[in-house]
Amino acid sequence: MATKKKKNTLLRLAVHVLKELKIIAKEENTSVQAIIENEYGNHTS
Amino acid sequence: MNTIYTLPANSSLSLKKIGKAFTAPHTLLITENEQEKIKLLDTFDSELTSSGKLLLESEERLLLIDTISGTVFSQPGNASGLCFDGIEPGSVQSQITSLSKLRALIPIATMALIRETACMLDDEEKTVARLHYYVFKYKKQSSALLIASSLRGYDSEFVILQNTIQSLATDNQASLLTTLKIDTGNYNPKPDVALDPAAAIFQSANAIIATFIKIARQNETGIIADIDTEFLHDYRVSLRKVRSVISLFKGVYSSDETMRLKQEFADLMQITGRLRDLDVYLLERDYYYSLVPSSTHTGLDIMFNSFSEERAQLHKTVRKALKNKQYKMHIETLAAQCIENRWLKGEAWQQSSHQFSCSAILKRYKKVCSIAGSIGESTPDEDIHELRIHCKKLRYLMEFFTPLFPIKEIKILIKSLKILQDNLGKFNDLSVQQRSLADFLHNFPQSDDKILKVAESIGGLIAMLNYLQKKEKEQIMANFLLFDSEETKMLFHELFSPEN
Numbered sequence: 112m113a114t115k116k117k118k119n120t121l122l123r124l125a126v127h128v129l130k131e132l133k134i135i136a137k138e139e140n141t142s143v144q145a146i147i148e149n150e151y152g153n154h155t156s
Numbered sequence: 157m158n159t160i161y162t163l164p165a166n167s168s169l170s171l172k173k174i175g176k177a178f179t180a181p182h183t184l185l186i187t188e189n190e191q192e193k194i195k196l197l198d199t200f201d202s203e204l205t206s207s208g209k210l211l212l213e214s215e216e217r218l219l220l221i222d223t224i225s226g227t228v229f230s231q232p233g234n235a236s237g238l239c240f241d242g243i244e245p246g247s248v249q250s251q252i253t254s255l256s257k258l259r260a261l262i263p264i265a266t267m268a269l270i271r272e273t274a275c276m277l278d279d280e281e282k283t284v285a286r287l288h289y290y291v292f293k294y295k296k297q298s299s300a301l302l303i304a305s306s307l308r309g310y311d312s313e314f315v316i317l318q319n320t321i322q323s324l325a326t327d328n329q330a331s332l333l334t335t336l337k338i339d340t341g342n343y344n345p346k347p348d349v350a351l352d353p354a355a356a357i358f359q360s361a362n363a364i365i366a367t368f369i370k371i372a373r374q375n376e377t378g379i380i381a382d383i384d385t386e387f388l389h390d391y392r393v394s395l396r397k398v399r400s401v402i403s404l405f406k407g408v409y410s411s412d413e414t415m416r417l418k419q420e421f422a423d424l425m426q427i428t429g430r431l432r433d434l435d436v437y438l439l440e441r442d443y444y445y446s447l448v449p450s451s452t453h454t455g456l457d458i459m460f461n462s463f464s465e466e467r468a469q470l471h472k473t474v475r476k477a478l479k480n481k482q483y484k485m486h487i488e489t490l491a492a493q494c495i496e497n498r499w500l501k502g503e504a505w506q507q508s509s510h511q512f513s514c515s516a517i518l519k520r521y522k523k524v525c526s527i528a529g530s531i532g533e534s535t536p537d538e539d540i541h542e543l544r545i546h547c548k549k550l551r552y553l554m555e556f557f558t559p560l561f562p563i564k565e566i567k568i569l570i571k572s573l574k575i576l577q578d579n580l581g582k583f584n585d586l587s588v589q590q591r592s593l594a595d596f597l598h599n600f601p602q603s604d605d606k607i608l609k610v611a612e613s614i615g616g617l618i619a620m621l622n623y624l625q626k627k628e629k630e631q632i633m634a635n636f637l638l639f640d641s642e643e644t645k646m647l648f649h650e651l652f653s654p655e656n
Contacts, residue, residue, distance in 0.1 A: 135308050139286075140228070149283045 158226030159318060161325065162332055163300040169325045171274045171289050177320050181279035182313070184287070188273040194219070195266050197235055199259035200378055200387070202340045204252065205333060211235065211252070211261065212269065220248040221290070223332065226303045228288060235261045239384060258439070260384035265338045268293040276317055284313040292336060299335040345371055345390045351559045353510035358501055360509040361405045362494050364556050368394040368401075369491045379428075380475050385435040388474075392432055395425050400552045404516065407504030417499065420490065427477050433592070434467040436585075448616040455613025458606050459596060513557040514654040520550040521648050528636045533629075537587060540632065544580035551577060565651050569644065576639045579632045586625040590618050 132143045139146075163169055175184030194212045198204045204211050208224040213236055220229040231246030240255045269292055276285040288303040304321065306314035333340060349367045351360045372394035378387030399421045402414055409417065437444075441460055445453060477483055493499055504512065527543045551573050558566055597614045600607055 139305065139307055152282075 157306045157314070159304045160223060160226035161302040161304075161321060162223070162330070162335070163302060163325055164335065167300055167325060169300070169302070171272050171287060173324060174287070174320060175274070177324060178276075178316075182284075182316065183277050184274050185277055186272060186274045188271065190271045192269055192271075193266065194269045195236060195263040196338065197261040198264050198340065199256065199261060200341065200383070201256075201259065201343050201345065203255055203259065205264075205340050207254075209252065210332070211248070213263075214269075218243075218246070218248045220251055221301065221303075222251070223301065226305070228303065236263055237261070237383070256386070258384060258386050258389075262383055264340060265294055265336075267336075276313065278313065283307065284310040285317045287317075292332065294336040294338060297336045299332050301332060343371075343374055345394070346555075347371075348559050349556070351509055351557070353508065353560050355509050356505060357405065357408050357507045357509050357512040358497070358505035361401055361408045362497055362499070365398050365401050366491060366494050368397045369487065369494065372398075373487065373491075376478050380478055382471055382475075385439060388428060388432055388435060392425060392428060395421055397552060397556075399425075400549065401556065404520075404549055404553055405512070406516075407502040408512075409505075410500040410502045413500040414502070420486075424483075424487065428474055431467065431470045431474050434463055434470065437463050437589075438467065444617060447620040448613060452609075452613040452616050455606075455609040455611070456617075458610050459613065462596075509557070510560055511654050513553070513560055514652040517550065517553050517557065518648065518652045520546060520553055521652070524550055525640060525645075528640065531633060531636065533633075540580065540583060540629065541587075543632075544577070544584050547573060547577050547580055561651055565647060569647060569651070572639050572644055576632070576635045579628055579635055583625060583628040583632060586621050586628060590621045590625070593618055593621075 129143065132146055136143045136146055171184065171186055175186070178184060192214045194214045196205075197211045197213055208222060210221040210223060212219040212221070213234060216232060216234070218231050218233055218235055222228070229247040229251050231244070231248045233244040233246060233248075235243050235248075237260055239260050240249075240252065240257050243249045243252075243261075269290060272287075272289040272291075274287040274289070275283040276287065278284050285307060286305045288305070289300065290302075291298060291300045302321065302325075304314070304317055347367060349360075349364050351363065372391045375387040375391040375394070378384070379391060399418060402409065402417045402421065438460070444460075445456060448456070524543065524546045527539065527546060531539065531543065551570065554566060554570050554573070558570075593614050597611060600610055
C-alpha cells in the first residue's frame with residue numbers, strides 16, 4: 112500500500128514537472144528533451 | 157526574452173567575432189550555418205512588413221521573423237501566390253491569422269539569406285543563451301538581424317551576452333527593408349488627401365480625383381496578373397469615388413463637363429462590372445453551399461462551374477482591355493487634365509472647400525434622416541435602396557473632407573454611419589443576388605436535362621436569401637434608431653455648421 116501511495120505521489124509530481132517543462136520549452140522554442148539533455152545531460156549516469 | 161539588433165549595411169559583425177569576445181568560462185558553439193535563396197513575401201498593401209513581420213519563403217520552407225519581438229517561426233510549405241486559407245496550418249500560419257483573407261501573398265524581393273545559429277555555453281557546456289544571425293543580401297545591399305534569446309534561469313549570462321554584442325556593434329535605427337533599399341510600394345487605398353479649407357473647392361475636387369485615379373491605376377497590374385480579387389475591388393472603389401466627386405460636388409464643374417466626365421468614368425468601369433459580380437459569387441461559394449441542403453448541391457456545382465468558366469473568359473477580356481493602348485491613353489489624358497486643372501469650371505468653383513463641404517454634408521445628412529425616418533416594415537425595397545445610396549454618398553463626402561474637420565469627431569460619425577451602411581449593403585447584396593440567380597435560371601438552356609437540378613438548388617437558395625433579407629431589414633430599422641440619436645444629430649450640426 113505504501114509503495115502504491117509513493118508511486119502515485121511521484122507520478123503526480125512528474126506530471127506537474129512535465130507540464131512546467133512544456134511551458135518553458137514553448138517559451139524558449141525548444142523541446143522538453145532538449146532542456147533535460149542540456150540541464151541534466153552530464154548527470155544522467 | 158529576446159533582444160533583436162538590426163545591424164547596419166555591410167556590418168562586419170559575425171558570430172565568430174562574438175565568440176572570440178567572450179571571456180572564460182563562456183564559449184560560443186555555432187550549430188548551424190546555411191545559405192539559401194529566399195523570397196520576401198507580403199500582400200500588395202504591405203500588411204506584414206508594416207506590422208514588422210518578415211515572411212520568407214525558401215524552396216520548401218516558410219520562415220517568419222517578427223522584428224519587433226525577435227521571435228522566429230518556421231514550418232514546411234509555400235505561400236507565394238496564396239491567400240491565408242491556402243497556407244498549410246503550422247507555426248508560421250498561426251502567427252499571421254490577422255492577414256486579410258482576400259489578399260494573396262506576392263514576392264516583394266528575392267534575396268540571399270545566410271542563417272547562422274549558435275549556443276552560448278558555460279563551463280559545464282550547458283546552453284545558457286541562443287543566438288540567431290540572419291544576413292540578407294539584396295542586389296548590392298546587405299543588412300543583418302541578430303536575435304539573442306535568453307533561457308530561463310540564466311539571466312546574468314544573458315546580460316553578459318547583451319554587453320558583448322553592444323561592445324561590438326551598434327543597433328541600426330533604420331529598418332532592415334530601408335537599409336536593403338527594398339520598396340514595399342506604400343500602397344494605401346484610403347489616403348487622406350491633404351486639403352486646404354480656404355482653397356477653392358475646384359482645387360480640392362481635382363486633388364481628390366487625381367489621388368483616386370492614381371490608386372485605381374496602381375491596381376491595374378494586379379488585375380491583369382489576376383493575383384487576387386482585391387485588386388479589381390480597389391480599382392472599382394477608387395473609380396467609383398472619382399464618379400462620386402463628379403456628381404456630388406454640384407456646381408464645381410460646368411454642367412456639360414459634369415455630364416461628359418460622368419459618362420467617361422462610367423465607361424471605364426463598365427468593362428469590369430460583371431467580372432466583379434462573378435468574383436463576389438465565387439468568394440461566397442462556401443456560404444451558398446451552407447445555405448441549402450446537401451441534396452441540392454449538384455445544382456450549385458453546375459451553377460458555380462458555369463460562373464468559373466464565365467469568369468475565366470471575362471478576365472481575358474478585361475486583361476486585354478486594360479493592356480490596350482487606347483485605354484491607357486484615355487485614362488492618362490483624364491488624369492493629366494485633372495492635375496492641370498483643365499476641366500471646365502462651374503458656378504460654385506470658387507467657394508471655399510470648408511464652406512462647400514459643410515453645406516454638402518449637412519444637406520445629405522438631412523436627406524438621409526428624412527428618408528430613414530419614414531422607413532417601416534411595409535416600406536418597399538426600392539426606398540431602402542434609395543436610403544443606401546444616400547448613406548453611401550454621405551459617407552463618401554465625409555471621407556473626402558475628413559482632413560478639414562476635427563479627426564476624432566468625424567471618425568465617430570463615420571463609424572456610426574458605417575454600421576448602418578453595413579446592414580444596407582447586405583440588404584442590397586441579398587436583393588441583387590436573388591435577382592441574378594433568377595436570371596441565371598431564366599437563361600439556362602431549357603433543353604438541358606440538368607435544368608431540374610439547377611432549378612431545385614436555385615429555388616432553395618432564393619428562398620433562403622429572401623428570408624435573410626427580411627431579417628436584415630429589421631436590423632436596418634434598429635440601427636437607424638441608433639444613428640438617429642440626439643447626440644449624433646447635435647454632433648452633425650456642430651461639426652458642419654459653416655460658421656464653425
